[in-house]
Amino acid sequence: MDRDVVSILKAIASLPRGLWITFSYLFRRPITIQYPEEKAELPLRFRGRLVMPIDQQKGTNRCTACMRCVTICPNHSIDIEPEKDPGGEQKPRPARYLYNLGTCMFCNLCVEVCPFFALVMSDEHELATTERSGLVIDLVKERYRLSGKKAGWWQQKFRSAAGEE
């Protein structure tokens, strides 16, 4: 009997508590982000479209056309046409690096497998095009420049790797 009374009183006391919660929320800032006008700050490791950024020190990309990304890509989204670097050491480099956005599933495997840190998943996420041909991008020709926090994070990655060697 006593337990019943206590539970009833507790239930009644819970009503104003619930009301207080909703009332206090009335004066908080809405957490909605009005998307096209405002954009959320993306996390550092956000996986947007694949890019092959320009290394500021080399003045070009870091790719050596080793084909590891082509091999590991589950969807065959990457196609490389290699060529010999005309200058000096005759290292191979990509003449064209064709990335098919239409089949990419943003799994990040190509970025992880790359021994030269040539690839990065960028922050670009508004990727709609009006034509299918717009989905195949030549990353070499694009000469993408990373900016903001992501650029520092990326440079940090290959500098620390170079330090370890």
Place this chain on the structure above:
Amino acid sequence: MGRFLYDLFYNTDTVLAGWSAAAHASWAAHGRPAVALDVLFQLCAAAAVGLFLVLNALFIIYFERKVAARMQLRRGPNRVGPLGILQTLADTIKLLIKEDIIPDAADRGLFRVAPVIVLAATFMLFVVLPFGKGLTAADINVGLVYFLAIGSLTVIGILAGGWASNNKYSLMGGMRSAAQIVSYEVPAVLTVLSVAMLAGSLKMGDIVTAQPVYGYVLLQPIGFLLFLTASNAEINRAPFDLPESDSELVSGFVTEYSAMRFAFFFLGEYTNLFLAAAFATTLFLGGWRGPLLPPIVWFLLKTYFVVFLLIWVRWTFPRLRVDHLMQFSWKVLLPLSLANLVVTAVLVKAL
């Protein structure tokens, strides 16, 4: 001019009576029957009430959406017009120009009549609503009885709509609504009765003037809560929104309704919310009485405050289970309101 405006807001009854007398005098001078003028006046009043009903529902829907959004840390409508104030207007226009669909298996006549019954019942309730001093369409001496009687007409429309849709969800929604309104009518009437005993009258105007400055809410705190709960259940709003509970009955009795007929139901629903708040104001919060501001402003302020209370409750509490709903009415609200009535009766007699 200032004097006239002051009278218009603070002594509306004398101004209106003056206009009426002047119009009657010039009407009689042309030798026309006075009845025609009275009918004309009534039509004007009806048009004014109709306009108020629509604008008020538009505002309350917007208000509820904004409050609900803020309580859930959202922004609510903010695209159509400044702060989204025209959102409900846009929705209404959309509903009015959409295709009017009547299901093949529906009872066509009843299906068409049902939303009109709901809206007509809510419209009729405005007759006894005291907006301000002398601002009552007809301050009849059984106003309270009229309010209770007409207020429960809505259920006929809801039940008819549920039945005529020929859809199991609609029918269940309609049946639930009927059961719910019948059950919650009883505690509502009992609490209203204790107010009537305190005021010694069933006339809306008398109940307002008989109240002390602070209203009956301090003399009848339990009565006020009981009335709010019971009328919240009668207007089918959460946590008592079983007749249209989305998660079990699709949309209950409005499942098959679309376009204008749906708009009618929606309009009726939100007008009922306003009316429940308005009667709570009249019976417990001192109606249009208050210092400084004109009576009509006080009345609307208090009413929208009660509307806010009901919206607040709706967006806080989860829905009751259908068997708990009946138990809550018959086992909790009814004994409480009976006890409230008896105590009030004894105190009124003793003091």
